[in-house]
Amino acid sequence: MSEAAVMPRGNAVPAEVSDMVRTDGRNRRAAATRRKIIEAAKAMIEETSEAPTVVGVAKRADVSVRSVFQHFGDVQSLFVTVVDSVGENVQMTAPPTIDRPLEARVEALIQGLVELFDKIVPLRVAAGQFAGHPALLERGLALRQQLRDATFKAFEPEFAALADQAAREELADAIGAALSLDAWIVLRRRDGLSVERAGAIWRLTLTALLEHELGKARQ
Incomplete structure (x- = not known):
């Protein structure tokens, strides 16, 4: 259930609240997409011992190539992020x-x-x-x-x-x-x-x- 769905019916939703709801939703989706990309890259590295391509990661994560570039810029930045993620665990x-x-x-x-x-x-x-x-x-x-x-x-x-x-x-x-x-x-x-x-x-x-x-x- 969305945040908007729990608001009482008939009550007007202030514009700033609506903007916060939309922004929060976008942030959560962006974070989820980022996690999917990192996990996909991790899995591919573990399987092949090779740095994955952006196209390969996008396909594995079921996201667009554009999304990968939006979050990481290039494959080197993605790889460093994966290294840090593995290091945390x-x-x-x-x-x-x-x-x-x-x-x-x-x-x-x-x-x-x-x-x-x-x-x-x-x-x-x-x-x-x-x-x-x-x-x-x-x-x-x-x-x-x-x-x-x-x-x-x-x-x-x-x-x-x-x-x-x-x-x-x-x-x-x-x-x-x-x-x-x-x-x-x-x-x-x-x-x-x-x-x-x-x-x-x-x-x-x-x-x-x-x-x-x-x-x-x-x-």
Whole structure:
């Protein structure tokens, strides 16, 4: 039932109220159309690992091509919006607390990364079509910083045992390179490994890096 339908019969509707009703209705329809476009683009990226075309999104969302351009301007803007929408629903889990044994912390961090990265692989692969886009570069840097921060927090005792800040930064860089989203894509897409096998490789890699640096610190 529309807003106008609940007004008492016989009562005149002030012009400003009528305008507000129409405006509110247009805003709701516009928001619904925007959501349909975003969800259609998400589904297409998940299915193909490719950035969808405006025509393809319009067809999937059952809207006009003009509507897509009205809401997003171009396919790059739509893609960035999809990235942000996915990011709102897919978050890195909190790093494990340092009171747990090293093996348990390694397992918890790897499990969190595996669950996160495997969900966003199609999005990252599709983003390659927009290499160099400032907004996507910014979000990639933010994700890498999240991983770096989680690494320092999860393995605080191990980092504290290293000789100096340079050694800590070097270890963090090594972990970041070994456990990057691009490295996960290599294992899953190029090498065709299962989630379980790829995760086991990462656990071994992370454990080896930590133990190697701790071994040097004890010498």
